[in-house]
Amino acid sequence: MNGxxxxxxxxxxxxxxxxxxxxxxxxxKHFPGRRRLxxxxxxxxxAVDGVSFSxxxxxxxxxxxxxxxxxxxxxxxxxxxxxxDAGEIIFDGEGVGESHGIAVRDLRLQMQMVFxxxxxxLNPRATIADIIAFGPRAAKHMHRRxxxxxxxxxxxxxxxxxxxxxxxxxxxxxxxxxxRVNIARALALEPRLLILDEAVSALDKSVEAQILNxxxxxxxxLALTYIFISHDLNVVRHVSDRVVVMYLGRIVExxxxxxxxxxxxxxxxxxxxxxxxxxxxxxxxxAPPLVGDPPNPIxxxxxxxxxxxxxxxxxxxxxxxxxxxxxxxxxxxxxxxxVPGSGHSRTGCGQ
Amino acid sequence: xxxxxxxxxxxxxLILFGVSLVAFAxxxxxxxxxxxxxxxxxxxxxxxxxxRSEFGFDRPLYIQYLSWLGRVLRGNxxxxxxxxxxxxxxxxxxLGNTLVIAVPAAVLxxxxxxxxxxxxxxxxxxxxxxxxxxxxxLGLSVPHFWLAIVLVILFAVEWNLLPxxxxxxxxxxxxxxxxxxxxxxxxxxxxxxxxGVVGRMVRSTVLEILGNEFxxxxxxxxxxxxxxxxxxxxxxxPPTLAVMGLQLGYLLGGSILVETVFNxxxxxxxxxxxxxxxxxxxxxxxxLVLASFFVLINLxxxxxxxxxxxxxxx
Amino acid sequence: MADITAxxxxxxxxxxxxxxxxxxxxxxxxxRLRRDRLTVAVGGVVLAIVALAVFAPWVATHDPLDGxxxxxxxxxxxxxxxLGTDETGRxxxxxxxxxxxxxxxxxxxxxxxxxxFGGVLxxxxxxxxxxxxxxxxxxxxxxxxxxxVLLAIAICGVIGAGIANxxxxxxxxxxxxxxxxxxxxxxxxxxxxxxxxxxxxxxxMHAIIRHQVVPNVxxxxxxxxxxxxGISIILSAGLSFLGLGVTPPDPEWxxxxxxxRQSIFVSPIVAALPGVAIVVTSLCFNLLxxxxxxxxDIKLPT
Numbered sequence: 015m016n017g018x019x020x021x022x023x024x025x026x027x028x029x030x031x032x033x034x035x036x037x038x039x040x041x042x043k044h045f046p047g048r049r050r051l052x053x054x055x056x057x058x059x060x061a062v063d064g065v066s067f068s069x070x071x072x073x074x075x076x077x078x079x080x081x082x083x084x085x086x087x088x089x090x091x092x093x094x095x096x097x098x099d100a101g102e103i104i105f106d107g108e109g110v111g112e113s114h115g116i117a118v119r120d121l122r123l124q125m126q127m128v129f130x131x132x133x134x135x136l137n138p139r140a141t142i143a144d145i146i147a148f149g150p151r152a153a154k155h156m157h158r159r160x161x162x163x164x165x166x167x168x169x170x171x172x173x174x175x176x177x178x179x180x181x182x183x184x185x186x187x188x189x190x191x192x193x194r195v196n197i198a199r200a201l202a203l204e205p206r207l208l209i210l211d212e213a214v215s216a217l218d219k220s221v222e223a224q225i226l227n228x229x230x231x232x233x234x235x236l237a238l239t240y241i242f243i244s245h246d247l248n249v250v251r252h253v254s255d256r257v258v259v260m261y262l263g264r265i266v267e268x269x270x271x272x273x274x275x276x277x278x279x280x281x282x283x284x285x286x287x288x289x290x291x292x293x294x295x296x297x298x299x300x301a302p303p304l305v306g307d308p309p310n311p312i313x314x315x316x317x318x319x320x321x322x323x324x325x326x327x328x329x330x331x332x333x334x335x336x337x338x339x340x341x342x343x344x345x346x347x348x349x350x351x352x353v354p355g356s357g358h359s360r361t362g363c364g365q
Numbered sequence: 366x367x368x369x370x371x372x373x374x375x376x377x378x379l380i381l382f383g384v385s386l387v388a389f390a391x392x393x394x395x396x397x398x399x400x401x402x403x404x405x406x407x408x409x410x411x412x413x414x415x416x417r418s419e420f421g422f423d424r425p426l427y428i429q430y431l432s433w434l435g436r437v438l439r440g441n442x443x444x445x446x447x448x449x450x451x452x453x454x455x456x457x458x459x460l461g462n463t464l465v466i467a468v469p470a471a472v473l474x475x476x477x478x479x480x481x482x483x484x485x486x487x488x489x490x491x492x493x494x495x496x497x498x499x500x501x502x503l504g505l506s507v508p509h510f511w512l513a514i515v516l517v518i519l520f521a522v523e524w525n526l527l528p529x530x531x532x533x534x535x536x537x538x539x540x541x542x543x544x545x546x547x548x549x550x551x552x553x554x555x556x557x558x559x560x561g562v563v564g565r566m567v568r569s570t571v572l573e574i575l576g577n578e579f580x581x582x583x584x585x586x587x588x589x590x591x592x593x594x595x596x597x598x599x600x601x602x603p604p605t606l607a608v609m610g611l612q613l614g615y616l617l618g619g620s621i622l623v624e625t626v627f628n629x630x631x632x633x634x635x636x637x638x639x640x641x642x643x644x645x646x647x648x649x650x651x652x653l654v655l656a657s658f659f660v661l662i663n664l665x666x667x668x669x670x671x672x673x674x675x676x677x678x679x
Numbered sequence: 680m681a682d683i684t685a686x687x688x689x690x691x692x693x694x695x696x697x698x699x700x701x702x703x704x705x706x707x708x709x710x711r712l713r714r715d716r717l718t719v720a721v722g723g724v725v726l727a728i729v730a731l732a733v734f735a736p737w738v739a740t741h742d743p744l745d746g747x748x749x750x751x752x753x754x755x756x757x758x759x760x761x762l763g764t765d766e767t768g769r770x771x772x773x774x775x776x777x778x779x780x781x782x783x784x785x786x787x788x789x790x791x792x793x794x795x796f797g798g799v800l801x802x803x804x805x806x807x808x809x810x811x812x813x814x815x816x817x818x819x820x821x822x823x824x825x826x827x828v829l830l831a832i833a834i835c836g837v838i839g840a841g842i843a844n845x846x847x848x849x850x851x852x853x854x855x856x857x858x859x860x861x862x863x864x865x866x867x868x869x870x871x872x873x874x875x876x877x878x879x880x881x882x883x884m885h886a887i888i889r890h891q892v893v894p895n896v897x898x899x900x901x902x903x904x905x906x907x908x909g910i911s912i913i914l915s916a917g918l919s920f921l922g923l924g925v926t927p928p929d930p931e932w933x934x935x936x937x938x939x940r941q942s943i944f945v946s947p948i949v950a951a952l953p954g955v956a957i958v959v960t961s962l963c964f965n966l967l968x969x970x971x972x973x974x975x976d977i978k979l980p981t
Contacts, residue, residue, distance in 0.1 A: 093879050122881035135872035139704055139894035148890060152882035183703055203880060376820075383821030391837050502969070506962035508913040510920055511936060511954030518947040618826030622917050626940070637921060640836035652825070652833050660824045 027071070029107045035207060035239050036069040041091055041101035047312055057312050061087040063263040065101070066338065069207075069256075074233070074240040076254030076271065078247060078286070082311060084263040085243045089211045092241075093127055094118045106206075123153065126200040130212035132192035136184040142169070142195055143180040149202045168198040171235075173228060190221035194228065201236070209241045214249065226253065247290050251275050256344070259283050262311060262319040265338055269345035279347045281324050318350065330357035369671055377664045381657055385437070388653040389430050391645065442650035452650040456632060460654070463624070463631030466551045467616040473552060474559030475609055481560070482567025483598065489572060498568070504561035510622040513554045517626065520550060530628035551627045555620060559612040566608045570601040603670045610666030614659035708898075711974040718970025725963045732779035739773035743930045752946045763949040765935065766942050771949060775956055778930035782957070785842060785924065785931070786912030789849035794904045797854040801861025802896070806869060806888060816862065822855045831914055835923040845915055845924040852914070853907055860903045864896045871895075898975050906968035909961040916957050932957050 042064055047057035062084045069075050077085050090096045092103060094110065102109055105124065109115035129135035136145055146168055147161035156164070166176040172194040184192060193213060200208055210229070214222040226249070233240060244250050250257060250271075257274040259267040259282065267280040278284045285304045304323050309315055318336050321327035330350055334357075338348040350358040436443070442452040485497040520527040528547050574597050583593050621633030628634070632651055639647035712718055731738055740759070750768035753760055762771040804815035822830070834848035868874060869892065877887045916933025918924035925931040927938070932953040939950035 095875060095879055119881045122879060127876070127879055129872050129876060131872055135876050137873045137877075137891055137895070140890070141703075144890075148877065148886075149880035149882065152877075152886035152890070153880055185704075199876070199880075379817065380820055380824050383818075384824050387821065387825070391833060502965055503958075503962065506909060506913075506965050507958050508916055508933075508954065508961070510917060511951070511957060514936065514940060514943060514954065515951055518943050518951060522944055522947055614826045615828065618829030621828065621832060622920065625921065636832065636836075640832070640921075640923070645837075648833065648836060652829065655829055656825045659826055663824075 027106070031071055033071075033107055034068040035071045035106055036092070036241075037104040038068070038092070039066045039102050039104075041065040041088065041103070042099045043087055043091055043096060044099055059311050060263050060314055061311060062091060062098075063314075065260070065263075065265055067258055067265065067268060069239060069241065071206075071239055072233075072237065073255040074242055074253055076250035076257040077241060077243045077260060078245065078250050078257065079260035080245065080308065082262075082308070083260040085245075085260055086211055088260075089127060089209050089241070089243055092209060093122060093125060119153075123203050124205050125207040125209065126203060126205040127209040127211060128193070128196045128200045128213040130215055132189055132196055132216065133184065135196060136192060136199075138184055141181050141183060142174075142187075143176075145184075145195065146199045146202050149199065153203060164202060165198070168201055169195075171201070171232070172198045174198075188221075189217050190225060193217065193221075193225055197225075197228065197232070201232070205238075207239045207241070209243070211243045212245070213242075215244060215246060222249070229253070247275075247286060259286070262309065262314055264319060264348065266320065266348045267346065268338065269343075273343075273345050277345075279341060279345070279352060280320075280349050281326060282320050285323075318348075326351060326358075326360060328358055366671065370668065373664060373667055373671075377660060380660050384656045384660060385434055385653060386430070388649050388656070389433055391649055391652065437653065442653070443646035452647050455647070456635065456650055456654060459630060459632040459635035462629065463617065463620050463633060466548060466555060466623075466629065466631065467613075467620060469548070469552045470555035471559060471609075471613055471616055474556035474612070475563050477556070478560040478563030479567050479598075479605070482564040483571055483594070485564070485568045486571035486575065487594070489575075497564070501561050501564045501568075504557045505565070507557065508622075509554050509557055509619075510626055512557060513550070513623050513626040516550050516554060530626070551623055551629055554623050554626075555616060558619075559609075559616065562612055563605065563608055567601060567605055570604050571597055574600050599673075603674045606666050606670055606673075610662050613662050617658055618655050704898075708971075708974045712970065715970050715974060718967060718974070721963045721966040721970065724959070725967060728779060728960055728963070729783065731776055732783050735776045735780055739770075739776045741770040741773045743769060743774045743777040744928055745769060752942055752949065754946060755948060762952060763946065765949070766938055771952055774930040774935060775932070775953065778932050778935060778953065779956065779960075781842065781925055781929060781931040782912060782916060782933070783960070785845050785849070785915035785919075786960075787908055788846050789853055789915075790904050790907045790911050792846070792850045793853035793857050793907075794900065796850070797857030798861050798900055800854070801858040802865050802888070802892070804858065805862040805865025806884075806892070812862070815858065819855045819858050822851070823859075827852045827910075828914065828917070831918060832921065832923060835918055840923050840926050842925055845918055848918075849911055849914060853911065856907070857900070857903065861896065861900055864899045865892060868892050868895045902968055902972045902975065905964060905971055909964035909968070912957060912961050912964070 041062055043062040045059040045061055047059050065084070065088055067075070077088070079085055087096065091098050104110070105116055105121055110121050111118055137148075140148070143162060143165045146165040147156075147158075150156040150161040150164055151158065166180060169176040169179060174191060174194050179187070179191070179195075184195070187195065196213070213229075214225050217225060229240070230253075232238060240253070242250060242253050254271045257269065257271045258265050259274065259280065261282050267274065267278065267283045274283065275287065278287055282304075289304075309319065309322055315322050315332070317333050318324070318327070318331040321331040324331070328350075334350070336348045336350050336353070336356070338346045339353055341347050341352050350356040351360045354361045440453055442456065481497050481501065485494045485501075488494045517530070527550055531547060583596060584590075588596075617632075619633075620631055621637055623629070624631045624633035625637055632655065636648060636651045638644070639651065740761075746765070746767035746769035748768055750760070750764050751766055753764040755761065755763045757763060760770045760772070762775070765771055765774065800815060804812045807815075825833070831848050831852045834851060835844055838844050838848070874887065874891050877891045915924055916931070916936070919931050919933030920937045922937065925934050927934060935953040936950075936957075939946075939953070943950045
């Protein structure tokens with residue numbers, strides 16, 4: 015555990031710091047909806063449609079986007095809680111689910127998730143200690159006493175006194191305390207990567223601050239890598255090294271946090287940032303940042319999915335889907351305006 | 366909607382198929398040779414042979430089933446071993462008699478149930494609610510055949526107001542007060558359980574709806590209480606309809622006990638006699654018809670529910 | 680990273696430490712039940728009835744099978760036979776008490792068996808894939824197509840009377856509804872977040888079912904099964920009433936009702952007594968089920 019010199023097998027670093035911990039390519043998931051009339055097959059909800067990114071060890075990746083953009087589905091695809099229709103996931107150099115790669119079960123020992131709804135993600139019939147100890151006991155076949163000790167240790171790590179909380183039940187805890195338990199539960203299996211799916215979104219601001227501090231400390235102490243999913247841009251800016259912006263199942267922009275928030279290139283990102291409430295009187299505006307209705311994931315617009323709400327949409331945007339292309343250094347954008355020769359009239363103008 | 370109806374019809378056909386299998390299997394569930402069961406041991410060989418060939422007991426099981434099914438679908442439910450008469454004919458007559466008490470019992474039970482359940486829900490917590498709830502739960506705990514006996518004791522024995530048993534008259538729907546008197550106690554008895562079940566369902570459903578915010582919103586909009594009640598009841602309709610459908614089935618099948626007490630010649634008594642006489646064809650036919658009725662009632666209920674509440678269409 | 684102004688670490692929330700052990704869900708339910716006076720009273724009555732039945736040999740005043748035509752149909756209050764005698768001269772009180780044994784046994788056993796069998800089946804159907812689920816639920820649907828009274832009577836009519844057959848037929852009648860309720864509950868629980876979290880922890884399926892699913896489904900099944908006991912007692916009495924259940928001369932409430940039916944003109948109150956026993960017992964179980972349901976329906980504070 016903490017401070018031991020030999021790492022357990024699921025924490026061994028296989029590729030060294032240069033190899034990305036997580037490499038995702040072309041991840042797709044379409045959910046079958048209702049059957050169409052007249053035998054045209056089924057309607058498909060295109061929840062995730064070709065997501066690719068890489069995540070370096072020790073970094074924090076922020077994932078932002080509106081509700082329904084596919085953030086949570088992506089998280090579940092990474093953990094294989096939902097089976098991807100297409101694409102590959104490579105964890106520290108090993109493909110997930112492949113014959114020579116890493117099995118899903120072993121993947122889960124290295125990658126864990128903290129859920130948003132702190133109440134419903136805890137078994138109401140189990141004590142806090144049992145909840146945290148469940149993973150090690152069931153998945154790693156630890157003895158009861160050992161797993162209890164581990165649970166106690168983890169409670170201390172997340173800032174809950176074991177003597178007070180180990181034998182309590184979820185309904186006796188506050189929202190912030192439950193999220194700490196969630197974090198402890200996720201850490202019980204000693205993962206290397208933690209996915210935080212809106213983990214602080216349901217908390218009061220002051221409690222949110224405490225939890226974020228806790229997460230910073232843990233990242234340092236346990237050498238963790240985070241994927242931080244949120245719709246709250248302020249929080250994401252604060253915690254992330256790298257940010258990925260999703261829209262309707264696709265990534266539209268990716269890059270270092272400072273760049274994304276400082277010089278956003280994609281019209282959607284720009285709109286999102288304009289919509290952020292600000293204390294600065296010069297930055298306030300009453301104009302709506304986006305026009306049009308959010309489109310239907312069942313029937314997304316052809317070509318660039320954002321074009322129905324984009325002020326700069328042109329014919330090429332409907333005809334061809336823009337690929338995620340490198341703009342500068344680590345900054346990638348999926349927009350025809352960034353690609354010279356794409357057919358868009360505004361290439362090279364840059365925003 | 367059309368898709369839902371088609372799926373539901375297919376489902377119903379499959380269920381009816383299963384029901385027919387069970388009904389057919391009844392005769393084969395009895396240990397021993399079916400022929401021995403149907404006939405007394407001294408039966409002459411000619412009768413035995415005739416029965417064997419008629420029922421086809423020497424042929425493989427699935428052929429027996431298919432030929433039985435074929436006969437049934439053409440309306441021939443076999444011949445009663447005991448009386449020698451056509452089962453179909455007798456059953457229809459008995460069924461008619463049962464309907465004479467079942468339908469009024471349903472109307473009475475459902476009507477009272479809805480009224481009482483709604484009254485209890487709208488007066489939640491007050492004495493009215495407690496009283497009605499107590500009454501309802503009592504109605505559900507009372508074995509109706511015992512209630513029948515008690516009613517007979519009270520009205521026929523002690524006070525001599527109403528006849529203790531029998532149907533009076535020649536059958537069919539009563540046309541005079543005299544034959545109507547025979548109807549009152551059986552209908553009253555039969556209506557108790559449906560009233561209880563429907564009342565309980567209406568009460569809990571209406572309470573749940575009132576717990577939502579939309580009635581308060583309607584009130585805030587200035588809608589008169591009477592109209593609000595109407596809206597609430599409309600929302601409470603789907604589960605209540607489901608329960609009513611089930612109760613109709615119960616009335617048809619469960620009337621056997623009440624009919625025994627009142628000596629009412631309905632299909633319940635018909636089945637009772639069949640059991641004691643080991644008249645398997647009658648038993649098979651009755652079970653098949655009653656169960657099929659039940660399945661069809663449920664189908665209608667499902668369709669009506671889907672019509673009222675679009676969310677029900679899967 | 681810049682530190683957000685740290686506030687009180689690990690806020691203790693409004694509750695002062697309540698000692699090492701928290702209050703489990705079931706402990707909370709138990710406390711709510713204790714405070715519900717009606718349910719406590721009803722529970723006491725049930726226990727009393729069960730005790731009377733269990734201790735029948737000590738509580739009865741006479742041999743329930745010992746009858747003499749000379750004593751037949753004595754009214755209530757007859758010295759020595761304080762509840763009267765039945766149509767063959769047997770003591771009603773003794774027969775009621777002994778009859779309680781059979782009536783309770785035939786009432787509770789089918790529910791227990793059906794819960795064990797149907798509960799497992801419903802669990803499997805709820806957790807299993809679409810094919811398994813469809814298979815199980817369609818078969819259940821077929822049995823559901825028969826009104827319960829009809830099914831019980833048909834089965835007993837075919838396989839014969841007797842205690843074992845009654846229990847068998849009632850068990851068959853109760854399995855479909857239990858399977859339905861269990862399957863529905865299981866599916867609901869299966870889709871809750873904490874089950875997903877358990878799956879994400881690489882735990883094997885059987886551990887998830889045992890620790891996460893079952894504890895959360897048990898409560899609902901318990902309430903439903905308790906409500907079925909009241910119905911079961913009435914149904915088994917009904918079967919005996921028709922001569923399809925317990926066979927004479929064994930005492931059983933439904934059977935007694937049937938036998939005494941002939942005597943309603945002579946001794947009406949005595950004839951109705953077994954029914955009172957049925958009503959009281961069934962009523963108590965129904966109220967118990969209601970009380971249990973209310974106690975379990977806590978809106979737990981966040």
